[in-house]
Amino acid sequence: MTYVLQTDDVAIHYGGVKALDGVSITLEKGQIRGLIGPNGAGKSTVIDAITGRRPLTRGRVTLGGEDVSALGVVQRRQRGLSRSFQRTSVFGQMPVRKQVELASYKMGTADPGADADDVLRELSLDTLGDAIAADLGYGEQRRLDLAIALVGSPTVLLLDEPMAGLSVKESLDLAQHLKALALRRHVSVLLVEHDMDVVFGISDVVTVFELGRVIAQGLPAEVRADPRVREAYLGSAA
Amino acid sequence: MSSLSVSRLMMLTVLALALGLGVSMLVGSGTVLSLLTQATIYAVFALGVGLLLRQNGMVSFGHALYFGSAGYIVAIALQTHAMAAEWAILVAVLGLTLFGFVIGLVIVRVPGVAFGMLTLAVGQMAYLTASRSRGLTGGADGMSVEWPNTLFGVSSNLLFKPASLMLISWTVLVLLLLGLALGLRGRFGAITEAARDNEERARFIGIQTLVPRAAVYALSAGVTAVAGVLAALNTGFVSPEALHWSLSGVALMMVVVGGTRVLWGPALGAAIYFLAKDVLGDHAQHWMAIFGTALIVVIVFAPEGLSGLLNRLLGLKPSGGAGHAGSASAHH
Numbered sequence: 001m002t003y004v005l006q007t008d009d010v011a012i013h014y015g016g017v018k019a020l021d022g023v024s025i026t027l028e029k030g031q032i033r034g035l036i037g038p039n040g041a042g043k044s045t046v047i048d049a050i051t052g053r054r055p056l057t058r059g060r061v062t063l064g065g066e067d068v069s070a071l072g073v074v075q076r077r078q079r080g081l082s083r084s085f086q087r088t089s090v091f092g093q094m095p096v097r098k099q100v101e102l103a104s105y106k107m108g109t110a111d112p113g114a115d116a117d118d119v120l121r122e123l124s125l126d127t128l129g130d131a132i133a134a135d136l137g138y139g140e141q142r143r144l145d146l147a148i149a150l151v152g153s154p155t156v157l158l159l160d161e162p163m164a165g166l167s168v169k170e171s172l173d174l175a176q177h178l179k180a181l182a183l184r185r186h187v188s189v190l191l192v193e194h195d196m197d198v199v200f201g202i203s204d205v206v207t208v209f210e211l212g213r214v215i216a217q218g219l220p221a222e223v224r225a226d227p228r229v230r231e232a233y234l235g236s237a238a
Numbered sequence: 239m240s241s242l243s244v245s246r247l248m249m250l251t252v253l254a255l256a257l258g259l260g261v262s263m264l265v266g267s268g269t270v271l272s273l274l275t276q277a278t279i280y281a282v283f284a285l286g287v288g289l290l291l292r293q294n295g296m297v298s299f300g301h302a303l304y305f306g307s308a309g310y311i312v313a314i315a316l317q318t319h320a321m322a323a324e325w326a327i328l329v330a331v332l333g334l335t336l337f338g339f340v341i342g343l344v345i346v347r348v349p350g351v352a353f354g355m356l357t358l359a360v361g362q363m364a365y366l367t368a369s370r371s372r373g374l375t376g377g378a379d380g381m382s383v384e385w386p387n388t389l390f391g392v393s394s395n396l397l398f399k400p401a402s403l404m405l406i407s408w409t410v411l412v413l414l415l416l417g418l419a420l421g422l423r424g425r426f427g428a429i430t431e432a433a434r435d436n437e438e439r440a441r442f443i444g445i446q447t448l449v450p451r452a453a454v455y456a457l458s459a460g461v462t463a464v465a466g467v468l469a470a471l472n473t474g475f476v477s478p479e480a481l482h483w484s485l486s487g488v489a490l491m492m493v494v495v496g497g498t499r500v501l502w503g504p505a506l507g508a509a510i511y512f513l514a515k516d517v518l519g520d521h522a523q524h525w526m527a528i529f530g531t532a533l534i535v536v537i538v539f540a541p542e543g544l545s546g547l548l549n550r551l552l553g554l555k556p557s558g559g560a561g562h563a564g565s566a567s568a569h570h
Contacts, residue, residue: 051442077444089442091435094428102428106444148443 002065004029004188005081005156010049010059011212019045021212022059025190027156032182032189034199034220037209038232043192044086045212047158050190051083052076064155078107082154086161086192088141090133090148096120097129100147107152119147122181139170150181157182158190163198171195175202200224208232244420251416258408262401271400272472277512278407279468281505284492285414286462288504291493293422293454294346295434299354299486300361304334304459306481307364308466310375313383313476323386331463338459342452358483365481380477383470398474407468411505414461419501430454491529495536497543506545 005027012020020042027033035043048054050061052073061069068076091099097116104112104119120126123143128136133144146162162178163171179202182189193199199206200220207217208229216226223229242250265271287301308330315326345356368375375381387394396402421427432440433447440447470476479485488511496507514532515525540547 073441074444074446077442083442085439089436089439091432091439093435094431098428099432102425102432103443105425148439152443 003027003062004064005050005190006062007046007050008060008062010046010061011057012045012049012054013057018212020049023049023209023212023214025207025214025217027188027190029188030183030186031204032179032191032202034203034206035190035192035209036194036196036199036206040211041209042212043209044160046209047083047160047190047192050158051081080153080155081158082149082152082156083158084145084149084160084162086164088138088145090141090144092132092134094133095130096125096133096136096144099133100144100151103148104151107154109152112151115151115153116147119151122184123147123150123177139166142166143174146178150185150187153185154187156190157187158192160192161194162191163193163195171198172201178202242419247416247419251412254412254415255409258405258412262405262408265401265404268400271404273512273516275400275404275407275472277509278404278411279465279472280489280492280512281508282407282411282414282465282468283462283489284496284504284508285411285418285501286458286460286465287486287489288493288496288498288501288507289418289461290455290458292498292501293427293430293434293458294451296346296455297354297490298357298458299483299490300357300359301458301462301489302481302483302485303357303361303364304338304462305466305469305485305489306368306476306478307334308463309383309470309476309480310368310381312467312470313381314374316384316386317381323389327467330467331460334463335456335460339452339456342455342459343448346451346455347448358486361481361483361486365478365483368481369478375478378478380475380479383474383476385471385474397471403472407472410464410468414464415502415505418457418461422501426450426453491533493543495533495544497540497545497547499542499546500549503543503545506548507543510544 003026007023007025010020010023011018023042023046025033025046035046037043045054049056052068052071056069059069060067063076063079063081066079068079068081071079097120100120101112101116104115109115117126120129123146125140125143125147128140133141136144142162142165146159149157149159159178163174166174175198178189191199191203203220205218206220206223208215208223208226210232215232216223216229261274262271265274283301283305286304287298290296290298311330311333312323312326315321315329316323320326321329341360345353345360348356369378371377385394389397429445430450432443432445433451437447466480469480492507492511493504494507495510496505497503511529514529515522518525518528521528536543542550
């Protein structure tokens with residue numbers, strides 16, 4: 001079967017440091033895959049490798065059957081790959097709606113205005129369309145970051161700790177919201193998240209990282225029961 | 239991007255043009271008219287420098303390069319009878335815009351202070367070249383611009399009257415403001431703002447940032463070149479001083495005092511610079527100390543510049559085109 005996204009034996013080394021060392025993961029259409037692992041396990045580096053932000057030392061990234069390993073950030077986005085950022089990354093001095101509409105326009109959407117309004121409404125940002133991004137509260141900026149990633153009908157969405165810095169209630173709200181959005185917009189999601197409840201709550205499958213390698217993957221229940229995972233990660237949390 | 243509607247923008251333009259016509263006809267004093275002309279020419283210069291800060295978030299210490307070079311290109315073209323004056327003007331402005339684009343493709347990649355230093359270096363190279371090429375440019379003495387008897391069908395008797403020069407400069411300023419206001423409210427404006435605020439995220443929404451940023455640099459070079467042509471028309475003379483970095487510095491001060499939150503901010507800064515200097519009269523030998531103090535006061539108490547302050551006092555909506563206020567986003 002063809003996956004919407006696939007990495008084969010992807011490695012990124014910085015000098016002697018193996019940030020990623022042979023990572024192979026897949027994403028099926030409409031699937032939500034959660035990525036978990038302790039700090040420094042290489043979760044964010046996987047996202048950087050897939051989006052083209054960091055060059056690969058080894059391996060291959062395939063998007064919808066096409067090898068995109070040699071392509072830049074912009075070309076990968078044009079092929080339907082979109083991402084949000086762990087540290088909020090929005091256009092500080094631009095009005096909210098204008099930047100979301102621009103992101104949609106750049107993806108060749110027929111009606112970027114309507115697309116932007118849709119996404120803003122779904123993320124409860126519709127009343128803030130004219131506000132300057134820098135004037136928004138933290139939670140609103142997080143949602144704006146997501147809105148910029150969601151417009152333009154991406155096929156694959158990479159979310160790098162979208163709940164970072166939110167309260168438990170906000171996180172769970174946003175998680176349910178994201179799940180509904182992914183279903184409605186037919187987008188496959190790779191979700192990196194610290195919050196275990198969120199990851200196990202909304203993911204169809206879960207991948208566990210440790211020291212740049214995959215140590216387990218499967219259904220949430222299986223992963224939760226895996227003794228190696230308990231030892232490496234959950235042990236300290238449980 | 240301005241929050242003004244197109245029809246209001248047109249109305250303001252017509253009003254501004256009428257104001258210029260009125261002033262040029264009603265003000266009898268040649269001294270006052272020539273002061274206004276000078277202020278207007280520098281307003282165009284500052285508009286060019288401000289455009290770079292507003293749309294690219296970049297500070298140039300070398301825009302005198304485009305101001306002085308425009309004058310030299312016209313002067314040399316006329317002296318060598320290479321082309322008609324009208325063509326020389328066109329070549330100066332378009333040629334420098336194109337030059338700015340090519341240079342821009344290289345230097346806008348360089349961030350922050352290093353970019354400022356590069357602009358300074360390129361500008362000073364032009365200054366030294368003009369100072370040393372005695373044969374072609376008259377060296378440090380400068381050279382006169384031998385305007386023909388008619389320009390664009392207007393006789394030089396009429397053209398070089400103080401009132402005409404003032405009217406021409408003002409009209410050019412107003413039309414440039416209109417053109418930029420209209421041009422920047424579309425996609426190009428939004429794309430450059432996105433690249434300015436957060437270049438990395440801009441790439442992640444599919445924007446190739448280099449060309450738009452170089453285009454803004456080119457546009458700002460072109461606007462500054464227009465100011466250089468106006469200055470050559472006004473004084474009939476060009477010297478290496480017009481290329482010197484200190485002139486770039488003065489233009490930058492006008493931009494900071496005026497602010498870049500609104501498009502006309504730098505023009506306001508230039509007007510204040512010249513009018514205040516004139517009002518001070520005899521104390522003008524301490525001018526730089528006085529203006530320097532004013533600069534500090536503005537930076538501390540109204541970091542958006544006087545135009546931003548005015549806008550706030552008048553209760554207008556802040557526009558999306560802020561220049562250097564910094565973004566809340568993560569740069570890596």
